[in-house]
Structures are given as C-alpha cells and as structure tokens.
Amino acid sequence: MVRCYKRKTSNEGKYSAADLNTAMSNVLSGRTSIYKAAKLYKKTYVTLHSRVKGKRGAKKATKGRPTSISAADEVRLANGLKTMEKWGYGLSRKEVLEIVGNFVKTNHIETNFKDGVPGEDCFLGFKRRHRLSMKVPQNVEYGRKKVLDHYIIYQYFDLLKSIMDEHGLHDKPERIWNLDESSLCIDPRKTKVMGDINAPSSRTISSPGKENTTIALMCSAAGQKAPPLIIHKGLHLWDQWIAPPRTDFEGTVYAATKKGWMEKAVFKNHFINTIISSLPSGRLILIIYDGHSTHMNIETLEAAVREQIIILKLPPHSSHILQSLDLAVFKYFKVKWDEKLVA
Known part of the structure; x- marks a missing residue:
C-alpha cells in the first residue's frame, strides 16, 4: 500500500x-x-x-485495522511528548520509537512490529492522528539550558516565597515590581511579506552593522508602571530623539551610550532619579530583575537600602522562562516594532 x-x-x-x-x-x-x-x-x-x-x-x-497499542495509551504518549517539548526536552524520532518498543515489550503486547519497534508507517500515522510534527528545535545557549535544572528554579521560588512571607507581600501586588530591558534592532526579522516562490524580497532594509536602541521598563503586579528609559546609540543625546512635551510619551527618560546598550552609570541614574520617585510612598518594595553587571553598583545598592527596596535577582541565564516582561510585554512590543520598520 x-x-x-x-x-x-x-x-x-x-x-x-x-x-x-x-x-x-x-x-x-x-x-x-x-x-x-x-x-x-x-x-x-x-x-x-x-x-x-x-x-x-x-x-x-x-x-x-485497529492500532497496535490502545487509543488510550496513544493519547498518553502524545500528551507526554507535548509536555516534554514544552519543558525543553523534546524527543527525537528514534527516542519515540524506542519508548513505544519498550512499552510493548514490558506489557507483553502482541504486535506485527519488526524487532518490536514500530515502523515508518506506524510513526506517520501516529503523528497524523495526534497532530504532531517533527521540527528543528530552537537554539538555546548552554547556560540557559543548564539553568532549567529544577533545583535551581525551585531554589529561586523558595527564596521569593520566603521574602514575601517575611514582609507580608502576598496581598500587596502594588509593592511587587518587575524591571527588564530589551534591545530593539533596526533590522526587521519577524514580519513576513507576500511574494513569488524562490524570489528574493528587498522591502526591508538591513544595515551592515546592528544598530540598537535599548528600552527599560518597570511595572508592578497591580498594573502600575514607571516612566520608561530609552537609550539611543550615540555620544550625545540629540533633541530630535526626544518626544515633544505634552504627548503620550510624557515622562519618558532618555539617554545615549556608545553602543545603545545599558551602562552602569545610566542604570544608576535611572534607578535613583526616576524609579525610586515613581514607587509608592511609605513603602517596602520588592523589585525583581536579572543580575546583569550593569544593574548593580554600590550607589544603587545603598539607595535601595535607604529607600526600603528589596532587590531579588533572577538566576543567571533564566530570563527566557522567569522574566515576566520578557515573556509577555516585550514579545508583543517587538512584533509591533517590526511592523513599523517594514511599513
């Protein structure tokens, strides 16, 4: 057949x-x-x-004909494969077939599998019935993969819970804040355009070297937000880079660095002069952000202690799973950013 x-x-x-x-x-x-x-x-x-x-x-x-293993067992296997992929441990075709072969052998199920392992037709039918597909996994840095260890993740959440228990923050979402920054490149990559097959598209513009503009945002679990910080690439901050007064962007803070990236001095000034003043008064505040080297120096630490601000650092290389702003806000924001570049 x-x-x-x-x-x-x-x-x-x-x-x-x-x-x-x-x-x-x-x-x-x-x-x-x-x-x-x-x-x-x-x-x-x-x-x-x-x-x-x-x-x-x-x-x-x-x-x-009926399948070699029951429909219920097939559903269990399919759900397990989807969960493994979601957790970052997707299985290869060979590993899936070996699992089925071991299951058949352990449970003494009579099948027509050659050497007790399903063949290509069985594998294709299984994929089709449960809407599964073989795909190339996304590249993940070794450090990010390593931090997925459950002991590291659990240790972070245990520390977060102990801080919230000690200071009674469970019912005070307005005192729990998340700070993150992201780099915006002028080379669009997410938006797709329509065209002929095997024909190049030249609508988007790509620079010979990446130009970055960094934006830093901070918001609370209650939906409050602090004024954003926009960092342009340049030795000096030009007036045309700043939104005019009395617009929707009023309150935004601007800076310029050599590469358009965050630097220690810029973060310190933003933390002391903007972030602290935008937090609720009479406070004990918890701010969660990653432990990049630009995010901590002695002046920032002393200002946080003086203002009763607790800084909780995310585990290294874990922002792709633990950084709320990175997973929700910035993902949608960058899609809109790409659309504006292509337009």
Missing part, C-alpha cells in the same frame, strides 16, 4: 453507532428479534448478529 494513500470512497459508514447500539439493546432486552431489528434499523442481519453474539467489537470512529 502506498504511504500517502487517500480514500476514494465516502468516509461515512452505512449506519451510525447510535442506531446500531439501539438495535442491539432491543435485541438483548428481548423486545424484538435480530431479523426484525435489522430490518427496522436498516442493518444487515450478519452485522447485527455478529455484534449481539460478541463476535465483533463496537463500531469504531476510525476506519481500517
């Missing part, structure tokens, strides 16, 4: 499972004979007789 076989006849059966069950119920209860039930519900006598006598199983929702 060809691997990509397509049914040429209608996939609808000649009778429904509901009608068949009704006919069987009438026969088994003694209300009618097999012959009369077959004629009443338009079933063949052989079909109804086989079902009543238990020579055949129930009518299936799918066509063809």
Whole structure:
C-alpha cells in the first residue's frame, strides 16, 4: 500500500453507532428479534448478529485495522511528548520509537512490529492522528539550558516565597515590581511579506552593522508602571530623539551610550532619579530583575537600602522562562516594532 494513500470512497459508514447500539439493546432486552431489528434499523442481519453474539467489537470512529497499542495509551504518549517539548526536552524520532518498543515489550503486547519497534508507517500515522510534527528545535545557549535544572528554579521560588512571607507581600501586588530591558534592532526579522516562490524580497532594509536602541521598563503586579528609559546609540543625546512635551510619551527618560546598550552609570541614574520617585510612598518594595553587571553598583545598592527596596535577582541565564516582561510585554512590543520598520 502506498504511504500517502487517500480514500476514494465516502468516509461515512452505512449506519451510525447510535442506531446500531439501539438495535442491539432491543435485541438483548428481548423486545424484538435480530431479523426484525435489522430490518427496522436498516442493518444487515450478519452485522447485527455478529455484534449481539460478541463476535465483533463496537463500531469504531476510525476506519481500517485497529492500532497496535490502545487509543488510550496513544493519547498518553502524545500528551507526554507535548509536555516534554514544552519543558525543553523534546524527543527525537528514534527516542519515540524506542519508548513505544519498550512499552510493548514490558506489557507483553502482541504486535506485527519488526524487532518490536514500530515502523515508518506506524510513526506517520501516529503523528497524523495526534497532530504532531517533527521540527528543528530552537537554539538555546548552554547556560540557559543548564539553568532549567529544577533545583535551581525551585531554589529561586523558595527564596521569593520566603521574602514575601517575611514582609507580608502576598496581598500587596502594588509593592511587587518587575524591571527588564530589551534591545530593539533596526533590522526587521519577524514580519513576513507576500511574494513569488524562490524570489528574493528587498522591502526591508538591513544595515551592515546592528544598530540598537535599548528600552527599560518597570511595572508592578497591580498594573502600575514607571516612566520608561530609552537609550539611543550615540555620544550625545540629540533633541530630535526626544518626544515633544505634552504627548503620550510624557515622562519618558532618555539617554545615549556608545553602543545603545545599558551602562552602569545610566542604570544608576535611572534607578535613583526616576524609579525610586515613581514607587509608592511609605513603602517596602520588592523589585525583581536579572543580575546583569550593569544593574548593580554600590550607589544603587545603598539607595535601595535607604529607600526600603528589596532587590531579588533572577538566576543567571533564566530570563527566557522567569522574566515576566520578557515573556509577555516585550514579545508583543517587538512584533509591533517590526511592523513599523517594514511599513
């Protein structure tokens, strides 16, 4: 049989499972004979007789031979594979087939698998039934992969809980803040455009070297937000880089650095002069952000202690799973940024 076989006849059966069950119920209860039930519900006598006598199983929702392992076990396997991928441990085709082979062997299931391992047709059918696909995994730095260790993640959440317990912050979302920064490049990469197959697209503009503009945001668990910081690339800050007064961008803070990246002096000034003044008064505040070298110096630390601000550092290389702003706000923001560059 060809691997990509397509049914040429209608996939609808000649009778429904509901009608068949009704006919069987009438026969088994003694209300009618097999012959009369077959004629009443338009079933063949052989079909109804086989079902009543238990020579055949129930009518299936799918066509063809039954799968080698039960449908329930297939669902368990499919759900497990989806969970493994979500946790960053996606399995290869070979590993999936080995798992099925071990399951069949351990549970003494009789199959027609060669050497006890499913073949290509079984694998393709399994993927199709459960809407699975083989894909190239995204590249993740070794440091980011290593930090996925559950002991590191649990240790962070244990520390976060102990701080919230000690200072009674569980019911005070306005005192829990998250700070993050992201680099915006002028080379759009996310937005796709329509065009001919195998023909290049030159609508977007790519610079010979990356030009970055950094934006730093901070918001609370209650939805409050501090004025953002925008860092341009340059030795000096030009007036045309600053939004005019009395606009939707009022309160935004601007800076310029050699590469358009965050630097210790810029972060210190932003923390002391902008962030602290935007926090609630009479406070004990928890601010969560990553431990980049530009985010901490003695002046910043002394200002935080003086203003009753607790700084909780995320585990190294864990922002892709623990940084709230990075996972929610910046992801949507960068999509809009790319659309503006392409327009």
